[in-house]
Amino acid sequence: MASLGSLVLLAAFVVASYAVAASVVGARRRSRRLVESGIGAFYFVAALMAVASGIIVHAFVTGNYAIKYVQRYSDSAQPLAYKLASYWGGLDGSIMFWVFLLSAFGAVAVSMNRERHRELIPWVVAVISVTEMFFLFIMVIHNNPFDTYLTAAPAEGRGLNPILQNFYMAIHPPSLYTGFVAMTIPFAFGIAALATGHVDDAWLRAVRRWTMIGWLFLTFGLTLGMLWAYEELGWGGFWVWDPVENAGLLPWFTATAFLHSVMVQERRGMLRVWNVTLVIVTFFLTIFGTFMTRSGVVQSVHAFGEDRELAMMFTVFMVAILVVSFGLVIYRLPLLRARHELDSWVSREAAFLANNWILLFSAFFVLFATMFPTLSEAIAGQRLTVGAPFFNKWMLPIGLILLVLTGIAPLLAWRKSTLTNLFQQLTWPAAAAIVTAGGVAALGIRVWASGICFALCAFVAVTIVQEFIRGAQVRRGATGTDILTALIGLVARSRRRYGGYIVHAGIVLMFLGFAGQGFKQDQQMLLKLGQQGTVGRFTIRHDALTVTSDEQKQMVTGQVTVSENGKQLGEMTPAKWFYSKHESEPTTEVAIRRAPGEDLYIVLAGYDVQSQSATYAVTINPLINWIWFGFGVLALGTGIALLPERALAFAVARLPAEAATTTLVLLLLLMPAVAHAQHTMDASILITPPKNDVEKGLRDEMGCTCGTCAHEPLTKCTCGVAQRMREELRQQVDQGKSREQILAHFTEVYGGQQYLSQPLDSGVGRLAWLFPYALGASGAFVVGLVALRWSRKDAADARESAAEPQKDEADPALKARLDDELRDLD
Amino acid sequence: MPPKTIKISLTVVILGLAFAGLMYSTLSEGTEYYKHVDEVMANPGAWQGKRLQLHGFVVDHSILRKPDSLDYRFQVQSNGKVVPVRYSGVVPDTFKGGAEVVLKGRLDGNGFAVEPNGVMAKCPSKYEAKAPAGAAGS
Numbered sequence A: 001m002a003s004l005g006s007l008v009l010l011a012a013f014v015v016a017s018y019a020v021a022a023s024v025v026g027a028r029r030r031s032r033r034l035v036e037s038g039i040g041a042f043y044f045v046a047a048l049m050a051v052a053s054g055i056i057v058h059a060f061v062t063g064n065y066a067i068k069y070v071q072r073y074s075d076s077a078q079p080l081a082y083k084l085a086s087y088w089g090g091l092d093g094s095i096m097f098w099v100f101l102l103s104a105f106g107a108v109a110v111s112m113n114r115e116r117h118r119e120l121i122p123w124v125v126a127v128i129s130v131t132e133m134f135f136l137f138i139m140v141i142h143n144n145p146f147d148t149y150l151t152a153a154p155a156e157g158r159g160l161n162p163i164l165q166n167f168y169m170a171i172h173p174p175s176l177y178t179g180f181v182a183m184t185i186p187f188a189f190g191i192a193a194l195a196t197g198h199v200d201d202a203w204l205r206a207v208r209r210w211t212m213i214g215w216l217f218l219t220f221g222l223t224l225g226m227l228w229a230y231e232e233l234g235w236g237g238f239w240v241w242d243p244v245e246n247a248g249l250l251p252w253f254t255a256t257a258f259l260h261s262v263m264v265q266e267r268r269g270m271l272r273v274w275n276v277t278l279v280i281v282t283f284f285l286t287i288f289g290t291f292m293t294r295s296g297v298v299q300s301v302h303a304f305g306e307d308r309e310l311a312m313m314f315t316v317f318m319v320a321i322l323v324v325s326f327g328l329v330i331y332r333l334p335l336l337r338a339r340h341e342l343d344s345w346v347s348r349e350a351a352f353l354a355n356n357w358i359l360l361f362s363a364f365f366v367l368f369a370t371m372f373p374t375l376s377e378a379i380a381g382q383r384l385t386v387g388a389p390f391f392n393k394w395m396l397p398i399g400l401i402l403l404v405l406t407g408i409a410p411l412l413a414w415r416k417s418t419l420t421n422l423f424q425q426l427t428w429p430a431a432a433a434i435v436t437a438g439g440v441a442a443l444g445i446r447v448w449a450s451g452i453c454f455a456l457c458a459f460v461a462v463t464i465v466q467e468f469i470r471g472a473q474v475r476r477g478a479t480g481t482d483i484l485t486a487l488i489g490l491v492a493r494s495r496r497r498y499g500g501y502i503v504h505a506g507i508v509l510m511f512l513g514f515a516g517q518g519f520k521q522d523q524q525m526l527l528k529l530g531q532q533g534t535v536g537r538f539t540i541r542h543d544a545l546t547v548t549s550d551e552q553k554q555m556v557t558g559q560v561t562v563s564e565n566g567k568q569l570g571e572m573t574p575a576k577w578f579y580s581k582h583e584s585e586p587t588t589e590v591a592i593r594r595a596p597g598e599d600l601y602i603v604l605a606g607y608d609v610q611s612q613s614a615t616y617a618v619t620i621n622p623l624i625n626w627i628w629f630g631f632g633v634l635a636l637g638t639g640i641a642l643l644p645e646r647a648l649a650f651a652v653a654r655l656p657a658e659a660a661t662t663t664l665v666l667l668l669l670l671m672p673a674v675a676h677a678q679h680t681m682d683a684s685i686l687i688t689p690p691k692n693d694v695e696k697g698l699r700d701e702m703g704c705t706c707g708t709c710a711h712e713p714l715t716k717c718t719c720g721v722a723q724r725m726r727e728e729l730r731q732q733v734d735q736g737k738s739r740e741q742i743l744a745h746f747t748e749v750y751g752g753q754q755y756l757s758q759p760l761d762s763g764v765g766r767l768a769w770l771f772p773y774a775l776g777a778s779g780a781f782v783v784g785l786v787a788l789r790w791s792r793k794d795a796a797d798a799r800e801s802a803a804e805p806q807k808d809e810a811d812p813a814l815k816a817r818l819d820d821e822l823r824d825l826d
Numbered sequence B: 001m002p003p004k005t006i007k008i009s010l011t012v013v014i015l016g017l018a019f020a021g022l023m024y025s026t027l028s029e030g031t032e033y034y035k036h037v038d039e040v041m042a043n044p045g046a047w048q049g050k051r052l053q054l055h056g057f058v059v060d061h062s063i064l065r066k067p068d069s070l071d072y073r074f075q076v077q078s079n080g081k082v083v084p085v086r087y088s089g090v091v092p093d094t095f096k097g098g099a100e101v102v103l104k105g106r107l108d109g110n111g112f113a114v115e116p117n118g119v120m121a122k123c124p125s126k127y128e129a130k131a132p133a134g135a136a137g138s
Helices: A002-029 A032-062 A068-073 A080-088 A091-113 A121-141 A167-182 A184-196 A202-233 A243-268 A272-294 A308-331 A348-379 A388-411 A419-442 A448-479 A483-493 A495-519 A625-642 A645-652 A656-678 A693-701 A720-734 A739-750 A763-803 A812-825 B003-030 B037-041
Strands: A384-386 A521-527 A532-535 A538-549 A553-564 A567-572 A575-579 A587-589 A591-593 A598-608 A613-622 B031-036 B051-058 B071-078 B081-088 B100-108 B111-121
Touching: A002 A032, A002 A091, A002 A121, A032 A068, A032 A080, A032 A091, A032 A121, A068 A091, A080 A091, A080 A167, A091 A121, A091 A167, A091 A184, A091 A202, A121 A184, A121 A308, A167 A184, A167 A202, A167 A243, A167 A272, A184 A202, A184 A272, A184 A308, A202 A243, A202 A272, A202 A587, A202 A625, A243 A272, A243 A348, A272 A308, A272 A348, A348 A384, A348 A388, A348 B031, A388 A419, A388 A448, A388 A495, A388 B003, A419 A448, A448 A483, A448 A495, A483 A495, A495 A613, A495 A625, A521 A532, A521 A538, A532 A613, A538 A598, A538 A613, A553 A598, A553 A613, A567 A591, A567 A720, A575 A598, A587 A598, A693 A720, A693 A739, A720 A739, B003 B031, B031 B037, B037 B051, B037 B071, B037 B081, B081 B100
Parallel strands: B031 B051, B081 B111
Antiparallel strands: A384 B031, A521 A613, A532 A538, A538 A553, A553 A567, A553 A575, A575 A587, A591 A598, A598 A613, B051 B071, B051 B100, B071 B081, B100 B111
């Protein structure tokens, strides 16, 4: 199998080089047959890479430890999911995974655009194939994942590093790679446009979507990386400006800049050199990031080992990218001249320009600071390092300026904004910012950066809401529907604009989370059995230290009881896990008590089994969950911006009756989402074993009352509600009550028997079976009623609006602006 | 020169200067020297009081911990030079005799004082198995 794998990689390299040759020659000679055969070869590479991936995955699943890579990154005790994740757990496999993704993405991009952008396609094929060739070359020559042991194969693998055996880690690298790889597509189209001289805006349309997809995955990957660091590494934070993190952030900055400046080119024909440069720089940074982390140029806690040969190959490739790309840009400069000049500094294009400069500056600053130790060693001979505080000092004001721009830019008109108009629009947002700032000051919060951040978040949030409301009002005036339908129609009509606003809202939420870091509290405490320590409002009592084991690992668990202001909250169990074969590197299993306001984060930092004492590092992380939630909102916004034309066509219908239906459909769709929101699975909850038979029996009998998890018994349900119920049950059991007494207590607390997973088989209890049906029926009834009412009302509205000319209270200038933008944007 | 060019170049010069100034001032306080124990102990006087990241190996059996506290004393060495270290706080999982560590802190007359959370275990095998000495490539 292994030799077949190597052969497939070699074949892929040969086929890819054929694809390059056929495409370039075909394009120059205008030979359609050659171009077609190049495309065929290009698809074939994707097929070969799929086969190679299949082989390595098969080797992982079947445990073929003759292959070095498989032996090093997996073992037989690993769950299947992590065996699959081991594919990208190491350097060689991750390169192969990269090529696999690139070939798949490239195939999709080419097949989607081969008719529309026929003249560009051969060059696109050539550029992507060259990139594939580079990575294939590395694999074949240097890092072949199919390398086998020459001598007898080991019987067992070494196992994936335990800290990588985490849900987020299994999906974080693929997400980041997907983001990186998706950035290759815009680059390929950009180079194709430059090479053919078709530098009109056609190539931009082809790549806008890809950049958005890549950007979304990049953001997703970065967020997952933060989550992973937060939950798995156990230092209480999520971002330390480590070179590997920065490597993912660099292209994110430039891709974000591109997504904004591309609008300027579409609308005003400006910034054409700039855009193509951004595309090139973004792609370059994805390669550079890989180089930085894989070759050991920069020292990092999680960089791969030093590898001069690999560094050489990457350097050659990167120099080639820069020379060829910028050579082409300079060659085509005459064709790239802007069609317009900047009319005014108070205009949206100026704001976008400012945003671009700042983002680009951020990228270069982060790049400079990341490389600083290496640079200082090369230039001054002294290795000087800069730490997270240095990054924070710079990036904090930069982030705040970007936040201001996020709020202001959408309020500015293209070309030139009148100042009166601007001030008018700024009234509410500015008021919100001032009120928030005042509130923050009144609360006695003295972390200035966070205070400013809160005020700016309010500012941006209000501008976004204001844009939605004004747009919806204008649309309602124009179409005569109700405000909600107008809102949906508005979003449907210009998905990119309003999707973009939702993305901004997500960013605002994330900034809230970042600002919360200003109020972080942490403390380390050494506790003997029964002793307690206090952090902020929380008191932590050390109850026990247990040592248990399962087939994969040994677990040392600290049991602590947490109370808030004297009120007991429950038990938390931070632990250290010692995976077999990785005993010297235990993993930290953080216990996190999540809440919208703040997380209580407890790490078992040290312990002494003999004396049963433990050291806990306790961190209170305010507002941190808003970062993850903000990402959800951001993804939603990107999704809307990415929706194809047809998807929301039904909502743009002008007939009010249909629009009402739309609203209903959407409301119905949202209902399960709302219901789902209450039942959140929490992986960190561990169900402690019952203390006695009474507790065991009652856990079976009692069901979770969150109302959405199908009323699972407490033995199974892992949502927070069930956890609280278990804790309460434990308290009751601890008081030595009997089953009947406890049941009576709960009946009193819940005012009925709905807490039981099955009603007690007596009298009134039987009625409980009816409850879900009754609930469902009444829900259906309400929906029906609303439907009936709306259809009548809208029919009436339609008659009305037909009878008399529309009235519109919105200010005519604003309406003109909105109409203009709604018409032009998509 | 046309006025536009003057404007642009003035802006660029001012921004550039402001940036360079800020960078210089923040860099001078934000940087730390990254040194091995032997480099520092060759001339300890020159390094006293400077912010350092000290790279070395924990001397076997040198780790002392005050009972019921998080106060540690240990020694780190490289190439035969040893320096005593004081630290108070949580140590990483891999911290033990022989471990390769990077310590953040300052050197003074009594040895090296590590700042809070300043002990980092340097662990090249975290993601990639350490290549055996002399083996080419990975």
